Amino acid sequence: MRITIKTLLDLPSLSHAKVIAGAKGLDKTVDSISVLEYAEPTALQKTFFDSNEFLGNEIAITGFINIKDDVEAQCRTIRRLHKSGEVGIILYYVGIFMPEIDQRLIDLANKLDFALICMPENRMDLKYSEVIYEVIEAIIKNKMHDPNFVSEMLERISKLSDHQRNMDTVLKMICDHTTSSIYLVDDHFNSVNLSNWPVISNVSIEKISSYYHASIANLPTTPTPIEIGRSIYVCNKAIQSENASPLHLIMAKENGILSEELCNQASEIVQLFINIWSKGHGKIGTDELIRAILNDEPIKMRRLAEILNINILAIHHLIMLVPKKPIDHQALRHDLYQKWQKIVEDVIRLYFNVTFTGTYNDTFVIFLGSDKVKQACKVVKEALEEALSEQSPEPYVLVTCYGQANTTDVRNGYLLYSDYLSAAKIIFPLKTILSLQELRFTKHCYDIISNGENSILEATKILLPLDQSNHSSDALKSTLAIYLLDAASNVALTADYLYVHKNTIKYRIHQINEYLHFDINKMPEHYDLYCAVAIERLLESLPQTPNKD
Known part of the structure; x- marks a missing residue:
């Protein structure tokens, strides 16, 4: 018998608690319980939440006291806990410190099947210790009576x-x-x-x-x-x-x-x-070193790097290479990656002292460190683009993750790529090369969408005057999106993409400036527009966009 969240709700200390959201997650196993008192601590965020450490099937107790009025921070905390393997939270002192449970928090918990359990409201006499004691006692008793845990x-x-x-x-x-x-x-x-x-x-x-x-x-x-x-x-x-x-x-x-x-x-x-x-676990080779880095296995990583005589401390750059369209046939994908490996290795060794390549989760990855030439990252990107354009048998997308402090940051760059590449290709469909910053921007847009309708309306309201224009709003908004996202604010390139004369683009931009009452190339308005058109692109393709929460 497993100890689940549903099992815990029968305990005397939780018998009056209410499941506010995440009811579909009540069958999740609970192995431990913890107290989360400072839910958004700046000093701990990097080392605790962003370490991506698996916390196990843990349920947390909190009052959200230090973020009691910040719903967005509460939502961010739930996303981080869910990503780290937590199964739910038990909320105390609602109505005393935290005024109420916001609907956005409920919607997010339901979306993630993350149990949101509320203790009786307006009760200051409730103690964390009562729930902690009974939960731990239940877990220990279960282990004693059900020793078989393999399945x-x-x-x-x-x-x-x-x-x-x-x-x-x-x-x-x-x-x-x-x-x-x-x-x-x-x-x-x-x-x-x-x-x-x-x-x-x-x-x-x-x-x-x-x-x-x-x-x-x-x-x-x-x-x-x-x-x-x-x-x-x-x-x-x-x-x-x-x-x-x-x-x-x-x-x-x-x-x-x-x-x-x-x-x-x-x-x-x-x-x-x-x-x-994990077939071949413990094998000595660059593929296993890559697996150790991207799986966050530091001891194995250092041991393999020492055996392979690779200066792991010099690794500050990661490049990821994938086919533009997925190749389902494993043998064909393997052949393509073999060809890419030859193309890539002939290029990268010219610009970096520390280099190795391999595959990880169907992605061809390139690790670089210790520059040989000035502006090595810029030069190698241009050289790879030229070599791949000439020799690659398949269209590709190349993602650069440059200037990372250590292998932990390199791994975080890979996780960002893994989570948001599909969405980034929706925002930037014409780009062959994407940067880490563009992935971070994609995540920012996706977070705005995930925060709900009010968040979306706030981010896109800058476009409302175009919707109310007498001219074709679709043509103006389409021009604006291509001008900002695809053509890097280049009029001639925008005209080429839309198959119109560049004077037509100039006229449309003039009209957009008139309706918006500001110059679209002026900061910070330029950035706000950039976000708004990116969010609208994501929303248009939302059914095809992976849910990364």
Whole structure:
């Protein structure tokens, strides 16, 4: 039996709570509970929310006290929690601190199937501790009476998003369930992945290695108590990885007994994950290094970079290359990427000292660092565009992610590409090359749409005078969109795209200026118009636009 949100609602402390939104998510599993008191902390946002760490099937308690009057901040918080694997929130003190639950928050929670549970309103005497105690007690009792967790864990893994479905996430899920520290290592105790429980655990793989004299063969294959500063249980299970050396799953538990059955199930989950989703895990090669970077597996990334003699600290640029139209046939896509690899590698090595390429989730990726020439990023983009235009057998879209501080920022650039490329191609349909800034702009437009009708009307009201014009508003708005989004405010190029004389474009722009009562090339009005026409383009294609919330 699983502990779900619906199960928790039967607890005495939650018996008077109401499900305000996200009812379709009530069957989601709950593994832990936390308190989120500062929902929009600037100092923590980068390290906590934007780290994309999988938080597990956790439910949060909050009063939204520091953002009680900021509905947009409340919506942003729910999006971040949902993206990180949280399943819902329990709202306290509505009517006291937070005046009411805004309809925009309810709509968003319903859209994400994210449970929004409200404790009785206008009650100051309610305590977080009562719910926390009963929820934790229910979770612990369930683990004791239902020790078999393989099927449930695999089901949860299968539902993870692509960027979260990695070995670090799997180990964290097992770690939280078994309350054990888990290390995936090679024959020489080199860590490939690890997860500590608790985070400030007294155990480390270095201490275990030292205790067993750095010999993996000395580790027990059944749970065995040892003393490393304090008493712990240790167990080692062999893990086979296709086309790679065998790995070892080491489990270490403080303050408790580690059962044989628990170890067997943990190793079975890891083995099945490798067989189904991560074949070749532990293999030494650039594809595995790319997987480690983009899956956010820092230990594995550093180990592979050291073996491959790649200066990972020098990596500050990422380029992603995909066919303009998807190629469903795997063999054809593989052949295309092989041709691209030859074209690309002949170019990039001329401009950068650190370079490597590979594929990840059907995207051809290029990592660059340590410039050889001045303005290397600008030059290599132009050189790649020329080489691909001449030699690529298929039309392509090239996305540049330049000037990132570290591999974490590089990975965040990839996630932005993964989430918003489809929408960016709607806003910029004529562009072959897209930048990270254009993806960020796309996300900004998409967030405005996601915030609801009022947000959309506020962002697009600048265009209302064109709708009320005596001339053809469609022609004026179409000209404005192409002029701003496709032609980079170039009159001649706009005329070419619309197959009209450039004087016609000049006349239409004059008319637009007249109706809007300002020069459309003047900032900041220019930017407001740019956003408005982009949002309208997205809205026109909304059924085809992926929902990335």
